[in-house]
Amino acid sequence: MQIQALAAQQQGATLQPYEFAVEPPQAHDCVIKVLACGICHSDLHMIDNDWETSNYPLVPGHEVIGEVVEIGSQVNHIKTGDRVGVGWQRSSCLQCRDCLRGNENLCDENQGLIVTGPGGFADYLMVDSRFAFPIPAGIETKLAGPLLCAGITVYAALRSAGMTSGQEIGVIGVGGLGHLAVQFASRLGNSVTVFTTSDDKAEFAHQLGARHTVVVPGGTPPAPTQKLNILLSTVPASVDWAAYLEHLDSDGTLVLVGVPSEPLNVPIGAMLNKRRRIMASPIGGRAMMLEMLSVAEKYGIQPLVEVFPFEQANEAMQKVRDNKVRYRAVLAK
Structure with a gap:
């Protein structure tokens, strides 16, 4: 499968069109057609290699909302046509003490979505389905992405405290x-x-x-x-x-x-x-993510967003870099 994306080819670079291929989904994978993707300061840190973990070309985007279009043979908690979201975390070992306690975010082997692979500034995203979360019907697509990063970060911190x-x-x-x-x-x-x-x-x-x-x-x-x-x-x-x-x-x-x-x-x-x-406190585990989304829907908790078309990704990134967005930027199709 060929995926069309936007990527930084080197440290600090502006985003350019980028195409790459992915293999068919494995047992627990799913392929998501991207509908919207939030922009976070962490995307900028990764583009700039501030944390010295970046690999280029780098496709940013870790507040991804989309429609499931293909699933692996062992996926049974989501199905094609479902609207799901993927946040910062791509995977964990799912076997250590932290994972078994529901703290996959604390796993020593946890992987960030855009640290170990391409993110959501693309037409499709393939990811471990166990870290793709159904989005409640009452949450709009353009508002859902920031909940998967900023939302889970503050919710998990408050609950953990x-x-x-x-x-x-x-x-x-x-x-x-x-x-x-x-x-x-x-x-x-x-x-x-x-x-x-x-x-x-x-x-x-x-x-x-x-x-x-x-x-x-x-x-x-x-x-x-x-x-x-x-x-x-x-x-x-x-x-x-x-x-x-x-x-x-x-x-x-x-x-x-x-x-x-x-x-x-x-x-x-x-x-x-x-x-x-x-x-x-860093983000939250899978159970905490589902709880946060449920609470956000039930109590009408919404991020304040500025929406940009994907074609204006660089302009949107610059506004985030200049701290001129109130309060979250979202790319939407």
Whole structure:
């Protein structure tokens, strides 16, 4: 099968038409006709080889939504004609302790979709069907892709940190990750406090469901008036972690999904005195992905997207690179 795609031929290059061949699907594989694909900053990191894991030509795209057109002999949980999505993860060993616990995302042998093969900037994608997820009918195709990356990232982090309902949840940042975190936390019955750097994002956070907003223009929040059970940081920058720790209640958890470039510098006393925790969280396993999609459909949780035709992929990528997209970019056919 010949697949038409867009690829970066070398580090930092713009996308160019690229054609490659794939073998017929093996036992657990499926072939997906791509209908839409989100654009994530991780696509840019891979194109630029920031993580030194890139192979070229590189076909980006790990928020893929499409229609199943062919399946392998052992595939029985999806069928041709189904609408499915594929996120960051392509595969795992499915046998280790983490996989057997439902934490395939923590498997030592887990493979990223665009790290070990072509992604969704193409007319078709072949992938292990066990990492292709049925998309609920109530979620639009153009909105589904970002849920498979940004959505699962914040949802899994909040759940892993202990989020249930009736809690006080804090979110640092109202961007591509944060605007979904506010929705998940608030619509599952929690009181959400948002920390942001601008008045307009504070107002937007209220519209999303935040009960309280704190504008922090200089990076250091004011003294807390309400203690939080969980504080989720979605920003890729260092902030005044000591000041933010004071916003946590006893046994509270600071969980990071944004990745600062500098090591964390935190006072152990602020953690010791109140038995606070710090953790980080990457995406989520297969069961968590299905749960997240179900919750998103049931409670109407939607990413705010800008849609571009595939022919404008380079223009869309540049807008993402320039941080001019509010809040997720999606290529659609």
